[in-house]
Amino acid sequence: MGKAGYISAEMKRIFKNRYVLLSVCIGILVPLVYAMIMLSPKWGPYDNTDNLPVAVVNNDQGAISDGERINIGEILIASLKENKLLGWDFVSSEEAKNGMDNMKYYMTIEVPEDFSEKALTVLDDEPIKPELKYTQNEGLHFMAAQVTNKAVETLKTQLSAQITATYVENVVSQLKEVANGFTEAADGAKQINDGTGQLKDGSEQILDSLNEKSSDIGRLVDGAKQVEDGNRIMKESLVSKQGDITRLANGAQELNIGTGTLLSNLQNKSSDIARLADGAKQVSDGTSQLVGVLNEKSSDINRLSNGASQLADGASELQSGATELLEGARQAKDGSAQLKDGLNKKILPGSEQLAAGVQQAQVGVNETIESMQNLQVALEQLPNSVDGLKDNVLYKMIMGQLNENLKTVPQKQKDFQRLVNGANELRDGLKNDFTSGVTTLDNGLGQLVEGQQQLQNGASKLADGSKEVAIGNKTVAVGWKELQTNVAKLHDGTKQVKDGNAAVESGWNDLTAGATQLHDGSSQIRDGNKTVESGWQELSAGATKLYDGASQVSEGNQTVKKGWVTLTDGVSQVDGGLGQLSDGSEELYEGLEGGAKRTSSIDPEEENIAMFAEPVVLDGEVINSFPFYRDSNAPYILTLALYVGVLIMSFAVQYRKPVTLPPSATAWFTGKIAKLSMLATIQALMISLYTLFVLKLDVQSSISFVLFSIMVSLTFLMIVLFLVGLAGNIGRFLALAFVVLQLSTTGSALPVDMLPEELRNLSIFLPFTYSINSYRNIITLGNTSNMWENISILLIYFALFAVLSFLVFMFKYRSLRERADFNKEEISESIS
Known part of the structure; x- marks a missing residue:
């Protein structure tokens, strides 16, 4: 689909x-x-309003005006009987109350007893407005309440027109009395004319005095203006410098905080500097002991070298003659025994002490170098926590000396390592090769004594061994001298380190003391600048008040000047006005006299009174109106x-x-x-x-x-x-x-x-x-x-x-x- x-x-x-x-x-x-x-339906909501029952109660007792009885309530009732706006029901107060209680009436309108009496008080000293009372039952229907509201407004308008007409009649009836008042007023105007002439003479004297003092007022104003300008310049100068004073106080505060930080850092590092100085002193003492040991053993090394030379000479002599062989062998046997004894008791322990001392010195030197490197790192980080230290001359000198010493550290470590190696080789050579050689020599000499047949062989071996011993001893003597020289140099370097660290410690203490004084001085500067700032603010506030006062004085004098001119102009106007007043009072006299005559002749008609009561008539049109409410x-x-x-x-x-x-x-x-x-x-x-x-x-x-x-x-x-x-x-x-x-x-x-x-x-x-x-x-x-x-x-x-x-x-x-x-x-x- x-x-x-x-x-x-x-x-x-x-x-x-x-x-x-x-x-x-x-x-x-x-x-x-x-x-x-x-x-x-074609009807509208306002087509049948005359069916809305509204109770009207008239309790007005009326009033007497100029001997004539007036009852506005009765006039209202008569007009409502002809008005079909609502379903008016004219009843008594009791009937109206019962009707409202029984929901019969949508509204009750009551004219009070004294309504007319109050309406006639319009010309009294304390007039009382009459009240039209109404009671509305809005609960019966909202639209009915709107209609009755409109009706009440209409009644109010009608009563207002009626009361106005009554007012006009009362006013007109009293115009004759007004005519008598005009006559009396004309007599008073004549007296005003006479007094005005005297006032004119007095105002001329006041005007002359004001003109005479005008120049003095001008000088007073100029002087006050100069005072105001001077105070303004002083105030602006003080206020413009307030920022500089505040920055000075803030800078002093920052300086105090910085010196406090510097002092704290210096005090915290004092113990490290002291330990550095003690370590350098220990290194120097250790190298001094090492130099002493080396110098002490230098004579033994020389004797060892000389003995080796003698041994070589004896071997040569051994080869030169067989006759002296036995005797030389015996002497050699004794010499070898002494050599062995000296080797075991003196040379070997001395070489072991030398190797151990050099190694201990190496450890001390390494510890000193490490301490110096740690000191370098600490001093390099110190400017990060102490403002301005990086540019300090003493700090630069310390860092320069420390860096120069640390540059030679690698070479000195190599030299010292060679010294350690030489001492170990010396110890090992004496302990192994030399000891065995001496033992062999002692055994050979024994065999030399025992047999002639082995003399030549032993002599040859002895000559070779003595040569090696002589060469070895010479090497030992040369190495020992180099060791002495290097250890002396090491001792001199450690002494310089000790002296430098002692100087650093002394300088550090001086720097700490100076930083303490600098911190105390910055605190005094800070406190002083705070006092200056506070005083400057008070001075600026006082200058401001002085300027404000001078401004007020200047403005006041300007006001006085303007007021004086205004007063002068006013007196001039008063003087001229008094002249006019004199002329006007004469005209007033004439006018009041004529007004009395005209007022007595007023006799308004009923149309005139109606015009007074309701002077405006509405004339309007409605466009796009609805033909029917629907x-x-x-x-x-x-x-x-x-x-x-x-x-x-x-x-x-x-x-x-x-x-x-x-x-x-x-x-x-x-x-x-x-x-x-x-x-x-x-x-x-x-x-x-x-x-x-x-x-x-x-x-x-x-x-x-x-x-x-x-x-x-x-x-x-x-x-x-x-x-x-x-x-x-x-x-x-x-x-x-x-x-x-x-x-x-x-x-x-x-x-x-x-x-x-x-x-x-x-x-x-x-x-x-x-x-x-x-x-x-x-x-x-x-x-x-x-x-x-x-x-x-x-x-x-x-x-x-x-x-x-x-x-x-x-x-x-x-x-x-x-x-x-x-x-x-x-x-x-x-x-x-």
């Missing part, structure tokens, strides 16, 4: 079932019946009827269910829109045509009225279709709530401009607002531009809810399609 076939099926569904057709017809007729009931409610009634008709139609016509499974969501939506739009259009045509031709409602344009009704009906259809299509009965409830929301917020009962602000803001977003405004322009106002503006907004509502409705149909169609596919699968499975 295509889209056209589905639309045709939707149309035919209405006519297939007579109950559906009957429901549709009733739904279409509901808005028409509503319009017939609400728009048919015309004012027609925009609201037509809007509500069309919306309710579309909502009721949703109960008779299916807004959600399709006739059959539609081929697409678009076909389903188009079919529903075609059917529902036809019904909504029929509703709009029936209401608008009935209103035009049966009720004969007078409109600006009949075609615009019919077309706009169709458009409003279609717009409301889209709103209701979206809500019902989305949520079913809940959507109908929301549609009904949407109507209730708009009943009092869209200009029906009250104009939108008279609503509270929050309701005015809400009415902008409600479609009834624009429907009612457009109907009002089409029926009464004829404002085309305003009408098209409202129509444009309604078109936006139409398009918006049409799109939303289409989206709802697309969503529902997808769900409908899934259920249909599922049912087909179940059927196919059951068949199989």
